[in-house]
Each structure stands twice: as C-alpha cells, then as structure tokens.
Amino acid sequence: xxxxxxxxxxxxxxxxxxxxxxxxxxxxxxxxxxxxxxxxxxxxxxxxxxxxxxxxxxxxxxxxxxxxxxxxxxxxxxxxxxxxxxxxxxxxxxxxxxxxxxxxxxxxxxxxxxxxxxxxxxxxxxxxxxxxxxxxxxxxxxxxxxxxxxxxxxxxxxxxxxxxxxxxxxxxxxxxxxxxxxxxxxxxxxxxxxxxxxxxxxxxxxxxxxxxxxxxxxxxxxxxxxxxxxxxxxxxxxxxxxxxxxxxxxxx
Numbered sequence: 293x294x295x296x297x298x299x300x301x302x303x304x305x306x307x308x309x310x311x312x313x314x315x316x317x318x319x320x321x322x323x324x325x326x327x328x329x330x331x332x333x334x335x336x337x338x339x340x341x342x343x344x345x346x347x348x349x350x351x352x353x354x355x356x357x358x359x360x361x362x363x364x365x366x367x368x369x370x371x372x373x374x375x376x377x378x379x380x381x382x383x384x385x386x387x388x389x390x391x392x393x394x395x396x397x398x399x400x401x402x403x404x405x406x407x408x409x410x411x412x413x414x415x416x417x418x419x420x421x422x423x424x425x426x427x428x429x430x431x432x433x434x435x436x437x438x439x440x441x442x443x444x445x446x447x448x449x450x451x452x453x454x455x456x457x458x459x460x461x462x463x464x465x466x467x468x469x470x471x472x473x474x475x476x477x478x479x480x481x482x483x484x485x486x487x488x489x490x491x492x493x494x495x496x497x498x499x500x501x502x503x504x505x506x507x508x509x510x511x512x513x514x515x516x517x518x519x520x521x522x523x524x525x526x527x528x529x530x531x532x533x534x535x536x537x538x539x540x541x542x543x544x
Contacts, residue, residue: 329512332484335366338456341401341435344532346451350383351442356535357382358440361416361490361510362455364532365517368486371462373427376420376491379438379453380539384414387440391419394435401435412440415500415543420491433458457487477505486513500543507544510536 342364347353361378362368377391391408394401405425421428428434437454463483477496480489490509497503502510514536521529 328478329481329486329489329509329516330484331363331366331516332369332460335484336433336458338364338367339396339435342454342456344451344453346440346442346449350385351387351440351449351451355382356380356538358438358451358453359532359535359539360436360438360453360455361536361539362457363486363513363517364455364529365520367433367456367458369458369460369484370428370487371460371480371485372488372491373429373459374421374423375428375457375459375487376418376494377436377438377457377487378416378418378490378494380535380543381412381414381417381440382451383412383440387412387442388444389417390437390439390441392437392439393421393425394437396433396435404434413500416494416497416502416506417500418491418494428457428459430459430461460485477509481509481512502540502543504544507540510540514540 344357344359346357348357349355359380359382361380381389389410389412393404395404408419408422408425434457435454436457437452440451442449442451465483477489477492480492490506493503493506493509497506514533517536518530518533521533
C-alpha cells in the first residue's frame with residue numbers, strides 16, 4: 293500500500309511539474325499578436341491630395357486598383373524618420389513605378405529629392421525610406437505618392453495612389469518595452485502608429501503578401517474607416533474600403 297501511494301504521489305508531482313513548465317514556456321514564447329489599430333487621439337484630416345486616380349485595376353482597368361495601404365480618413369503616424377510605406381499593385385504586367393515624397397511647408401508642398409524608380413510586381417510592395425534620401429523630421433507631415441506608368445506617351449493612363457504621414461515622437465510608454473520583434477506590431481498599432489505597426493507586420497509575412505498580422509491590421513483599418521463614413525461620402529470612398537477588405541482577405 294505504501295509503495296502504491298508513493299507511485300501515485302510521484303506521478304502527481306511529475307504531472308504538476310510538466311504543467312508548470314508548459315505554462316512557463318507559454319509566457320516566454322508568445323506568438324505574434326494580432327494587432328488592433330487605434331487611431332491617434334489627435335488625428336488630423338488629410339489634404340485634398342490624398343487618394344488615388346486612374347482606371348480601376350491594372351493598366352487594363354480591371355479589378356482592385358493601385359492602393360496605398362494607409363489611412364485615408366486621417367493622417368497616419370510614424371515614430372520613425374525612415375518609415376516603411378506599403379501599397380497594393382493590381383497588375384501582373386511589369387511596369388515602371390515611381391515613388392515620390394513631398395513635404396508640406398508654408399508655401400505648399402515641395403518634392404524631396406528625385407523620384408525613386410524601379411519595376412512593379414503584383415501584390416504588396418514596400419519601400420523603406422533609403423539612407424541616400426533625407427530622413428523625415430519629427431513634427432512634420434509628408435505626402436507620399438506611387439505612380440505606375442502604364443503608357444509613357446499618355447500620362448492620363450497612369451495609376452496613382454497617395455497618402456500622408458506625420459512623424460511624431462516615440463511614446464515614452466513604449467521605450468524599452470520590446471523583448472523581441474513578435475509584439476512590436478501590436479504595441480505600435482495600439483499607440484496609433486500605423487506605419488510602424490504595418491511595417492513590423494510585413495516583416496513576418498511572405499514576399500508580396502500581408503501575413504496574418506498585416507491582414508488583421510488592414511481589415512481593422514477598413515472597418516474603422518467604414519464606421520466613420522457619412523451619408524455624404526462618395527461611392528469611390530465606399531469602394532476603397534471594400535478594396536481594402538478584399539486585399540486583406542486575398543493576400544494573407
């Protein structure tokens with residue numbers, strides 16, 4: 293009887309130890325959080341330059357258009373002076389693409405440096421502001437624009453999308469918070485730093501795709517912007533929100 297009691301206690305103790313170890317590991321090895329974007333409390337409306345133009349879809353005018361993956365109902369924020377910009381390319385045909393950056397000043401906007409040129413590829417494309425370009429300044433608002441050249445002889449056929457970005461100080465509550473990269477996107481999203489949240493999420497994704505965290509972020513943005521629509525909004529604005537949802541669903 294004594295032997296059986298000892299065996300029972302030994303199994304019980306071992307089971308408790310295994311459970312404790314599993315729980316301990318779960319606190320250390322956490323999966324990437326699914327971010328929930330919270331717009332900044334001091335959000336500002338974008339200028340009239342923000343938006344997109346050109347035929348829907350690719351150069352053939354079908355499907356989802358060239359789309360900036362950024363807020364359009366307010367100016368998205370970043371705490372980085374070299375943020376990552378992201379957009380959706382609808383066309384499988386390789387075309388020349390231009391990235392331009394403008395700074396707002398007292399005399400309107402002025403272009404920063406020469407446009408960055410390369411070739412388009414379908415799906416999600418990104419650009420982190422390179423070292424040979426002037427870094428952005430805290431407290432300033434910028435317009436970034438992506439253009440796909442469909443026909444060099446006919447600029448009216450170009451596909452254009454643009455959005456604004458405001459550079460802010462890193463919130464003091466986030467300083468020294470990150471243990472590893474798995475939780476950065478979530479923290480940035482909750483702090484209202486759209487560009488930093490999406491940039492970190494895309495690091496976890498396959499090339500040309502959003503990944504699970506990026507897809508969740510984009511769907512969350514679409515829901516927020518849809519909730520903010522009023523009866524006076526145009527069909528184009530409703531369509532853009534539908535496009536964001538489709539991109540989030542199709543390119544996870």
